[in-house]
Amino acid sequence: MFENLQERLGKTLKNISGRGRLTEDNIKDTLREVRMALLEADVALPVVRDFVKVVKERAVGVEVTKSLSPGQVFVKIVRQELEKAMGEANEELNLNAQPPAVIMMAGLQGAGKTTSVAKLAKFLTERKKKSVLVVSADVYRPAAIKQLETLATEVKVEFFPSDISQKPIDIANNAISHAKRKFIDVVIVDTAGRLHVDSNMMDEIKALHSAVKPIETLFVVDAMTGQDAANTAKAFDEALPLTGVILTKTDGDARGGAALSIRHITGKPIKFMGVGERTDALEPFHPDRIASRILGMGDVLSLIEEVEMKVDKEQAAKVANKVLKGDDFTLEDFADQLKQMKNMGGMMSMLDKLPGMSNLPDAVKNQMGDKSFIQMEAIISSMTMKERLRPDIIKGSRKKRIASGSGTQVQDVNKLLKQFTQMQKMMKKMKGKGGMMKMMRGMKNMMPPGMLGGPKF
Structure with a gap:
């Protein structure tokens, strides 16, 4: 998300952040670029106007002119105003009832409402330790009830059962009564969606509400509809609180644009x-x-939270102890690491949350994409246990068999073995005094030129 905006704003703000002095002219040029970047990101025009106006007022004000690094202060202002536009801080669900x-979940058909009910239920049970009951009051789509x-x-x-012969209000009330009897903490009610906003839909959902x-009425909307998402949300907000x-x-x-x-x-x-x-792909929205x-x-805080929740700490500790004791890091361990990263949404999902990663060349990003991970998993899965534990035995005929079994080429198998050997060497550097520093230096040398202190050529 925000790739286009990130790229465009990144170039624009980089030009001004090094300026020793800001003038009306260079602020005007930068603001024009910021305005175009926001419009291209499909941000609604009134939002763009207000955003640019406030940034301009603050940029030509005292806080910038008195600063030793005006360009950096300008970037800070843009960041603060982006936060304000999105709401400044995360607002948690109010469950004090x-x-x-x-x-109650509302929204148009196809926005991902039913899936979001399940994701929210999982979030509440795992992170908030609540007991949850879900119910579908969508009597127009039997498939929606089955899906939930x-x-x-x-x-x-x-799951509280319902069918299309019942009235939505009866379904919801029966589910709530059942939850009271069973001392369930939260009931999530999935409602019917339509292809567009119409009066019948609004009357029905108002009556249900x-x-x-x-205590919470959440509007589910597809981010890919851009500023239309905001307009649809406004129409629902006029009908529902x-x-x-x-x-x-x-x-x-x-x-x-929607965000x-x-x-x-x-x-x-x-x-x-x-x-x-x-x-599990639901995250609290933090504007900052x-x-x-x-x-x-970057977004290191979210990355830390994700590691806390999704990484199998026992398995990670097992691999770490094994390496520190001097045992070899095997392809079986490598496969486990790939699974852990997959649980966190893949390498790119992790890298997106690290500072400066937007500057990575496309060729490097492609090497770290989901396709690359799936391919590596397929190659390791096509190996025998003996080959995973002793990769040095994988020669010509074995490579052909592995490539054939994984639907890849021999050069793909060679590439994976080369990456694994580099990782194995890196792991060996962890042993002994100053091991972690040696490993970090090894990682630095594997980085693309100029990135995170990597070698500059």
Whole structure:
């Protein structure tokens, strides 16, 4: 997400950040570029106008002219205003209600509403330690009810059955009564979506809202619809007292217009964003971290949180102890590392959260993409256990068999073995005194020229 905006703003702000003095002229040129970058990212025009106006007022003011590094202060102002546009801080769900706390999900068909119900249920059970019941009040699509039942089983939460012969209000009330009897903390109600906003849909959802009185009414919207997402959210907000927004499919949106427009147009906070298809691919929306990401400053806090949640610490400790004891790092261990990274959304998902990664050449990014990971996993899976434990025995005929079994070429097998050998050498450097520093130096030499202190040629 935000790739286009990140690239465009990155170039523009880099030019001004080194300036010793800011003038009306160079601020004007930079602001024109900022304005164009936001418009190209499909940010709504009123949002762009207000953003540029405030940045200009602050940039020509005292805080910049008195600074020793005006260019850097200008970048800081842009960052602060990006945060403000998106809501400044993460707003958590309000679950302070007599149990069960009812959450109602609204949105258009195809926005990812039912999937978001499951993701939110998983988030609440795993991170907030709540018991959750999910129910579908979508009586127009039998497939939606079945889909939610399947997802509920996958995320291990209780599903309350419903069918198309019932009324949505009856379904929701029955589910809430059941949750009260079983002392369940949260009930998430999935509602019917339509292809567009219409009066019948709004009347029905208003009646349902009045009947169940949810403590949270979340609007689910597809990030890829850009500023239209903000306009649809506004139409829903006029009919329902929305408490927040879940922005879906952000991993497929390179622009980011929806994220920068919704808060300004609706006044409602984005509480979560969907970052992939997996049921754990839901992240709390932190405007400060997103602003850092847009400006190429990374999002290390989110990366740390992700490592805490998704990395198998026992397995990681086992590999670390093995290496420190002097045992060889094997291809079996390498395969485990690949699985751990896959659980975190792949290498690019991790790198996106590190500062300066937007400057990586496309050729390097392609080498670290999901396709590359899938290919490496396939190659290792095609090896025998003996080959994984002793890669030195993998010669000509074995390489051909592995390539054939994994649907790859012999040169792909060679490439993987070369990468593995480099990693093995790096791991060996960890042994003994000053091992970690040696390993870091080894990593630095493997980096592309000029990146993170890598060799400059």
